[in-house]
Amino acid sequence: MLPESNAAPGYMYDECKATADWLLSQLSMRPLVGIVCGSGLGGLADSLKNQVVFKYSDIPNFPKSTVHGHAGRLVFGTLKGTSCVCMQGRFHLYEGYPVQKITLPIRVFNLMGVETVILTNAAGGLNQDYRVGDVMIIKDHINMPGFAGINPLAGPNEDRFGVRFPCMSDAYNRKLVRLAHEVGAELGFDEFLREGVYCMLGGPSFETIAECRMLNKLGADAVGMSTVHEVIVARHCGMRVFAMSLISNRSVMDYESEERANHEEVLQTGDDRAKQLEVFVATFVSRLGHASNGTH
Numbered sequence: 001m002l003p004e005s006n007a008a009p010g011y012m013y014d015e016c017k018a019t020a021d022w023l024l025s026q027l028s029m030r031p032l033v034g035i036v037c038g039s040g041l042g043g044l045a046d047s048l049k050n051q052v053v054f055k056y057s058d059i060p061n062f063p064k065s066t067v068h069g070h071a072g073r074l075v076f077g078t079l080k081g082t083s084c085v086c087m088q089g090r091f092h093l094y095e096g097y098p099v100q101k102i103t104l105p106i107r108v109f110n111l112m113g114v115e116t117v118i119l120t121n122a123a124g125g126l127n128q129d130y131r132v133g134d135v136m137i138i139k140d141h142i143n144m145p146g147f148a149g150i151n152p153l154a155g156p157n158e159d160r161f162g163v164r165f166p167c168m169s170d171a172y173n174r175k176l177v178r179l180a181h182e183v184g185a186e187l188g189f190d191e192f193l194r195e196g197v198y199c200m201l202g203g204p205s206f207e208t209i210a211e212c213r214m215l216n217k218l219g220a221d222a223v224g225m226s227t228v229h230e231v232i233v234a235r236h237c238g239m240r241v242f243a244m245s246l247i248s249n250r251s252v253m254d255y256e257s258e259e260r261a262n263h264e265e266v267l268q269t270g271d272d273r274a275k276q277l278e279v280f281v282a283t284f285v286s287r288l289g290h291a292s293n294g295t296h
């Protein structure tokens with residue numbers, strides 16, 4: 001165990017517990033499902049019923065959202081009778097927060113009783129068969145910052161959350177991947193539903209053409225700037241994970257191309273698919289089969 005002074009802010013158990021207790025003291029429910037909304041996908045949170053809403057700026061220890069398209073609100077409520085908490089906006093490495101701080105909400109989810117985490121993001125499509133507006137169920141990831149030692153679990157291990165060396169070969173729950181395909185087929189979403197590998201980079205600059213070509217050769221189907229650290233922390237503390245990427249733009253792979261990645265297109269694609277994603281997530285959540293409904 002390293003000295004306590006090596007612990008990164010936003011990382012330790014007591015700080016996460018204080019935040020979870022503060023939230024629970026103001027709620028008459030405990031969430032079973034935690035949802036993280038990606039860029040342009042915050043509308044998912046608006047579909048929750050019986051909402052109780054907290055601004056991130058009012059929550060002890062919470063970082064502040066700084067990115068357009070990330071509202072910065074924690075929304076509690078129910079989706080088809082299942083109690084949920086929804087992050088309407090997430091935190092990214094490029095905002096300047098330590099990697100431990102951007103994942104603090106995931107540990108707070110765990111301490112509030114969340115069992116299943118659903119993560120969404122907007123991503124560039126590296127796979128040349130993908131089209132803008134496709135939704136990629138994430139089956140695996142490449143943690144590019146992790147290759148340089150940027151991992152939310154670096155530092156002293158907090159045994160009350162999980163083990164020092166957590167396995168990641170089962171990071172994305174395979175039963176939930178199958179459930180997502182079933183739900184997608186029932187809703188008639190097959191046409192735009194894909195399954196693939198998400199690669200996370202630090203951002204905020206979008207990728208060069210050479211980087212996109214390399215990532216695609218390495219086996220990545222989509223590239224983005226989030227999600228992976230949240231998944232690692234969620235799996236460390238034993239929550240099951242489902243994640244999906246909205247392909248908001250095609251990664252530029254060709255020097256002749258006039259296409260340019262930009263955040264406005266990312267947000268617009270989110271708007272265009274918003275309603276279908278809301279229906280998808282609500283139906284998916286209703287089929288998760290939690291033992292209780294989270295009321296206490």
Ligand SMILES: O=P(O)(O)O[C@@H]1C[C@H](O)[C@@H](CO)O1
Nearest residue numbers: 038039121122225226263266
């Ligand atoms: O939070 P996500 O991963 O959805 O946000 C993506 C990555 C960047 O933050 C931004 C680029 O447009 O969208």
